[in-house]
Amino acid sequence: MLFSLVKKDFLIVKKYVGIMLVASFLIPPVMLWRTPEAAGAMGFTLAVIFSIFMLTQYVSLKEYQYPKATTLLCALPYPRKMIVLSKYCFCLIIYAACCLIFGIDTLIFPGLGIFDIRMAAIIFLVITILLSFYFPALYKLGYEKAKFLFVIVIMASPILSAFLFKPENAVRFEFLNTLSTTKILITGIIVSLAAFSISAILSIRFFEKRDLT
């Protein structure tokens, strides 16, 4: 059931999936050309944020355009919980695709550095925390209002990532170097899962209370 619902989300945005795959492939080399000092991490962060938020936003837009299609899905034996969880899975799949694409990028463009699991865990943490705010807002406030949150994330992400990965700010992340990869990985995964779980519980609660027209 969950797989069918995730597949549904990809089907309704199938026109944009190809574009986002190309964009997530091109963003890191473009960053390498523009800001070579932090191209790897910054390029990957931007690729992930753009891909996940743009595709999620397109899915929300389609569901906003066809509200009765969601009503029909809820009238079928699909639990509302599954419909909400499929959105989280949809994002996880896009994240996995971005990791794979960035891995290929690093093989083609050595200047991007090595794509290690530490970077993947940190970016995963950032993304899950952003999504953990976005989905409950979407289910509570609706597409129109949640769109503002999305706009803020998209507009702030280049500025934020540029700030975070500037050499003069690197000192602030020095503590990460003192931690072992395993610790970063475990902490990142635990915090991400906790944020996702709380977020999913809230989203499910909001969606189950909603009267569908």
Added chain:
Amino acid sequence: MDPILEVSGLNKRYGDFALKDISFCLPEGCITGFVGINGAGKTTTLRSILGLTNKVSGSIKFFGTDMDGNENKVKDRMGIVLDEGCFYDELTLSEMKNVIAPAYKNWCEQDFTEYLERFSLNPKQKINTLSKGMRMKYALALALSHKAELLIMDEPTNGLDPLVRSQLLNILKDYMAKGGKGVFFSTHITSDLEKIADMLIMIDDGQIVFQEEKDQLLDSCRIIKGSTEKLNPDTRKYFLTIEENAFGFTGITKQTSDVVEHMQDVLIERPTIEDIMLANAERRKKNVV
């Protein structure tokens, strides 16, 4: 006949509108028409039954199984046809089917293919290229391809031409011919119900007005026409509603024998479902005013 669906004490509030203590049951083997004017509460009732809106109170049982706690099991045995715009227009018929089919345990691909062939629908066609009638047929193909025991339809004939409506009614007859099934469909186009319904339930202003077998209901009511001179405070009581003009009056009564006894030289005609529905709605409106 065993009840296929029992609704009792259903209450729901939507701003100024409320469903008030809705109770009815659908017998097995019957096509039940759910009638009422626009805004009477038909769609809200159907959506409450399907768990699309949160009811305040009440119970819904399907073949004796309570919906609460068994919603998905129960929905697995229902076919649903909602009003227009329930599909993602940019998907093909086959893609939309792939979204819907996995929800059902008893999905039958062969039945679906047969329905598409019968309705001359191409699975590779995009939904946005379908006419209104074809969309309805497609919705029916989806609703009938998983061995559903109860078909729930919300205004299925709305906006369809007479030919497509007639085809739809034939499909419902074929479906019912298999036995052990039920159809519950809301409409305000009562001429369709004249042809096909066994049972009628009327809702008005969020309250059930009547639940009766169609033939019994049509037999129990009569249209009376005559001169306004025949009307007096006593005879007026026999009527659900009376319309008066310069040529006389037209009224609907459930007390035909009293009318015949006390009002001579009047014309008696058989009413349609629409006549009865409107008479009840107008009477209730007058009582409220």
